[in-house]
Amino acid sequence: MILNGHTTLNLPTGSKRTKRGTFALRLTSMIDMFTILLVFLLKSYSAEGQIMSVTRDLRLPESTSRKQPAVTSIVAVTREWLLVDGRPIQRLEQVSQQETLLIPSLQGELERLRSISENIGGLSASLQGFRGTIAIQGDRDITFDLLKRIMLTCGKVGYNTMHLAVLEKEQ
Amino acid sequence: MNIKQAVRGRLRGHVGETDLNLTAVMNIFLILIPFLLLTATFVRIAILDLTLPSLDQTRERTVTPTSSVVINILLIKETGLELNSPGLSFPALAKEGRDYAWNTLEQQLARVKTRHPKSQDIIISPDDNIRYEIIISVMDRCREAGFPNISISG
Numbered sequence: 001m002i003l004n005g006h007t008t009l010n011l012p013t014g015s016k017r018t019k020r021g022t023f024a025l026r027l028t029s030m031i032d033m034f035t036i037l038l039v040f041l042l043k044s045y046s047a048e049g050q051i052m053s054v055t056r057d058l059r060l061p062e063s064t065s066r067k068q069p070a071v072t073s074i075v076a077v078t079r080e081w082l083l084v085d086g087r088p089i090q091r092l093e094q095v096s097q098q099e100t101l102l103i104p105s106l107q108g109e110l111e112r113l114r115s116i117s118e119n120i121g122g123l124s125a126s127l128q129g130f131r132g133t134i135a136i137q138g139d140r141d142i143t144f145d146l147l148k149r150i151m152l153t154c155g156k157v158g159y160n161t162m163h164l165a166v167l168e169k170e171q
Numbered sequence: 172m173n174i175k176q177a178v179r180g181r182l183r184g185h186v187g188e189t190d191l192n193l194t195a196v197m198n199i200f201l202i203l204i205p206f207l208l209l210t211a212t213f214v215r216i217a218i219l220d221l222t223l224p225s226l227d228q229t230r231e232r233t234v235t236p237t238s239s240v241v242i243n244i245l246l247i248k249e250t251g252l253e254l255n256s257p258g259l260s261f262p263a264l265a266k267e268g269r270d271y272a273w274n275t276l277e278q279q280l281a282r283v284k285t286r287h288p289k290s291q292d293i294i295i296s297p298d299d300n301i302r303y304e305i306i307i308s309v310m311d312r313c314r315e316a317g318f319p320n321i322s323i324s325g
Contacts, residue, residue, distance in 0.1 A: 031193065031196065034197075034200040038203060041207035041208060041211055042207065044212065044213060049212075050212060050215075050216070052216050054216065060216070061303055061307040061308070062304075063217060063307050063308070064311050065217040065218065065219050065314070067219070068218070069218045070218075140304035142302070143299060143301065143303070144298065144299055144300070144301045144302075144303070144325070145300065147303055148299070148325040151221075151223065151323070155223040160222060161220070161221070161222050161223075162220075162221045163218035163219070163221070164218060164307070165217075165218055166218065166307055167214060168215040168217045
């Protein structure tokens with residue numbers, strides 16, 4: 001009986017290692033997880049950082065484009081407001097009710113921006129002045145009618161190159 | 172007893188195999204992972220370029236039309252898509268359920284590309300009530316089909 005008890009107490013794995021004073025942690029699964037996490041994070045790592053910030057209350061459409069944004073003024077079209085560089089310009093209901101395609105309030109603001117950047121460019125040749133580039137951040141649910149009005153107004157003021165902001169789609 | 176010994180032996184064998192010194196690896200992981208987590212950007216913004224014809228007279232003169240201009244026009248309607256290309260006639264693409272017939276559009280664009288390999292221009296003309304999202308995905312399809320010069324016409 002005693003002998004039997006002795007053998008059962010002397011269990012296989014534990015005793016030998018505790019005698020040695022070291023015991024190995026089972027890290028295999030943890031390392032697996034870390035490796036996966038590391039690969040995923042390295043894949044989504046970008047050294048450039050974010051140049052353009054997205055306006056709130058806005059869901060950008062997704063696209064397969066990989067072109068990086070540049071530093072420009074931003075015309076944002078949320079579900080309710082039309083904004084330029086974060087300043088509200090006009091409510092969208094009022095914009096779509098207008099008879100003419102040109103949006104006067106947006107035109108005024110863009111002309112002001114244009115004159116500012118032209119003045120900056122005039123100060124020194126090393127400073128970048130007016131380049132005629134503007135970014136448009138539109139909610140994915142806005143209609144083409146609205147987009148057309150905004151693009152026409154931008155073109156009228158002289159902003160002929162438009163960058164339509166989109167979210168990069170995972171491929 | 173024999174079975175017990177066999178099991179014991181196998182277990183011990185396992186322990187011996189995995190007895191790597193992982194301290195250095197764990198140190199690297201513990202530094203790298205918080206660092207990468209902090210700098211990770213999960214939402215990346217890209218842009219689609221769109222250039223309107225310039226209103227300045229100086230620039231207008233520099234634009235010289237090349238002889239082999241092929242103008243492809245793609246209409247986006249509430250009911251479907253319609254591609255027009257010189258020398259080719261396509262039936263209008265009705266919507267498939269709630270979605271546009273993207274696959275057929277890609278086939279048609281590929282046919283235009285084989286017919287006019289040098290052609291790079293396409294004019295997209297959406298209806299007024301077409302959603303922005305649809306326009307973007309049409310532009311994506313056109314660019315992927317080899318028409319990078321996209322113009323939008325109202």
